[in-house]
Amino acid sequence: MIWLFLLGLFTYLFITQWVSNLTRTSVWLLWSVAMLPVFVMVVWTIVSRGQTMPTQYSLVLFAGCLVLYLYLIQRGRIERSTMDTAPPAPPEPISEIQPPNLASLRPLNQAEESSLQTCFPWSVFYLKHLEYHPQGVVCRGQLRTTPEAAYRTIRENVEAQFGDRFHVIFQEYYPGEPFFELVVNPAATIEGKNSPVLIRPGFAAALFLLTMFTTTWAGLQVVGRVPTIAALLENGFPYSIPVLLFFAARSFGQFITARKYKIAITLPYFVPIIPLPFFPLGTIGAFTQLKSPIPDRKALFDIGLVGAFMGLIISIPLLAWGLVQSSVVALPNQGGLFNFQALDPRFSILLAIFGKLAIGRELTPDAAIRLNPMAIAGWVGVMFTAFNLMPIGQLDGGRMIHAVFGRRMGARIGRISRFLLLGFAIVYPHLLLWAVLLLLLPALNEPTLNDVLEVDSFRDIVGLLALVILMILVLPAPKFLTTALGM
Template identity: 90%
Template sequence: MIWLLLLGLITYLFITQWVASLTRTPVWLLWLVAMLPVFVMVVWTIVFRGQTMPTQYSIVLFAGCLVLYLYLIQRGRIARSAMDTEPPVPSEPTPEIQPPNLASLRPLNPAEETSLQTCFPWSVFYLRHLEYHPQGVVCRGQLRTAPDVAYRTVRENVEAQFGDRFDVIFQEYHPGEPFFELVLNPAATIEGRNPQVLIRPGSAIVLALLTFFTTNWAGLQVVGRVPTIDALMENGLPYSIPILFFFAARSFGQFITARKYKIAITLPCFVPIIPLPFFPVGTIGAFTQLKSRIPDRKALFDIGLVGAFLGLTISIPILAWGLVQSSVVALPSQGGLFNFQALDPRFSILLAIFGKLAIGRELTPDAAIRLHPTAIAGWVGVLFTAFNLMPIGQLDGGRMIHAVFGRRIGARIGRISRFLLLGFAIVYPHLLLWAFLLLLLPALNEPTLNDVLEVDSFRDIVGLMALVILIILVLPAPKFLTTALGM
């Protein structure tokens, strides 16, 4: 049952890191729904004395829980903001402000309404009507200048009238129909006014020390050595130091980028875990948490890009150097992504090419790679980078796709991507865990403050290149490539 506890822990951390900020649905409820199929299948196996659940029942169970999981997320979104609802079509255009019928929904009194109208110059954004919601006001009208000029003008006017009471969000539901949304600002607190309060190094240092211990433990466990000075020098530190450097550099890169754009963000915190035989890693990474909204799609792209760029530029050289120190063993009948003692190089196009370049003729069709501890750190870094490059939700790839194509199209790409990966997982079972975790992620991101302003052509090209790199990292080596490499 240890694997069940580990899966439950990873799922819980996954939901708290990437899903909890998008919905008001309790984390424990989302976790329970996500883990329910696993619990039912375990109980079924126990009750029926080792018999697995029939495939048709498993499919219905997973599909039902997935639908319920996504419904709970969406229900929390609707209660939180009106930004995901399609704008109603007015019966006839009118420039007059249309008050709501329910006064209890007004976040503004009549005097503040008048002040708000003056925040929208007719030459910048011609205000037609307001829509009231419990936590904000949607301002619809016609854009009459460049998006960056309109957003800057309206935001400055709103801040002059209302201070930091509202976040000013500029987005569009349909192309060519931008609108402003004033959302009550949850960061208008001590932490929001003083981002230095978020930088509390005590817990981050403690978690880093614990992760140093668990990663050294993992390096020793892979080769089955007892903890001695020689064992730590040969197997513990050569794994622990590179993997900690990878996660720290990646997270601090995002931390520095966020601070550059004046986004409140927590210090990176490592997450140590006990290394297990089927998951001998010792950590699931280092994470930061954004505490304020991202200003625009350019900042969103750069935060995603710096994580992916640092991940690749650090993990690939580590992997390449470690492969030179690795050896060849017989290919096992059953393998996996974390079988470091006999890793099938055909799991990834990148691993196949680098493995052949590093090892040479010894890497034959019936051979696997026994990874050096440094190569293990590089391989784990490549896997983590590849997962984060997936164009879904708040992952690095999801942020870049949102920035390049817009929020709605980015969400559609994310939905298609995770079901494509699920299809690949049917053919390549080692991708099944990835497909399961990606199904837990909402495809629709929160909008940036100025979500109408597009990124430049350079970032468009880099975003498309990231998708090509993702294919090289994730997809198994095709037959023609293994034949050409003699594998």
């Protein structure tokens, strides 16, 4: 029951962090559908007195719930898209008995509409028509200058006319058809201005201390030691301090980058979790939440890049130094990514190369690595960095792909990547958990304010380099490499 509770908690945090802001579908409905296969299998086991559900039934159950889960996310998007493009019905006359239906009112009256039309100079963006919805206005027309100059001019004109009432979004869903969208800024409302402050250092510090306790406990649990002073110094702190350093570095890197671009963002919040046999890490990481739109694709790229870069510059040296102090054991019949006492070095190209360089001849084809606590922290950092480099949704890699190729093409790459990883998981079962988690993530990311402005060639090259690094971290070592390394 404890495992079931923690799995449910992890799924809920996963959905609220990466999925909830991309769809109008209720978080609890998405959570219920995601957890339904687990609940059904538990009930089946109880009713059948310990017998597990047949494999064919399990596959049908998981596939059906996955299709329903993705449909619910897309349904939330369809409702929003339909509402964005379909003009509302004319508002009913105001009655002294019944208040008007505010959802059907236009966000601009006739005088404000005339003012809005003056915000679009014909030499910058020739405005053809407006489309209304309760949250804002879609302005369609023809671009007659560079995207950067057009966005700067239109935004300044709108701000001069309406202040901070709208977010000005410039995007191009179809090639060659850019359009502006004025979305009501919730921060400009009374409720938004009176919302709680983003920076809550006391709450962040409390979560950090609690996570330090759970990760120190995890460092002891991995080697099966009781919490003595010697055990804390040899196994507890050598794991918890480096792994917390890794998560703090990548999260604060994103925090500083977001503040550089004047994006409202929360402090990093660590997520403690009780170490368990199937997930002995003591934490699922630290996260920040962006509370205001990202200005352009360059800022989006930099936020994703800094998170991945900070993760690599911390985790790779930790892994390399820890492997030097690690030892060799017999290769088990079954292993996984969290089997730190007998980790198969062939799980990753990076791990195979680093392991051979650090350990040498002792790392034979029938040998595994017993990781030192610092190497465990480095390996955890490498796994989290690799997962976040996946070119999907709001992950670091998804943000970079969106910035380089555009929102629409980035979503296509994300969908292809999910099914490619699922195919790899059939051959390499240790990737199955990643494949399932990525299937739960929406591939389509939210647009930036100026989503038409492209990134420079340097960011293009860095983005492609990030994909190469991802393959080195994720793909198992091929046969020719293990043969050359004598593994």
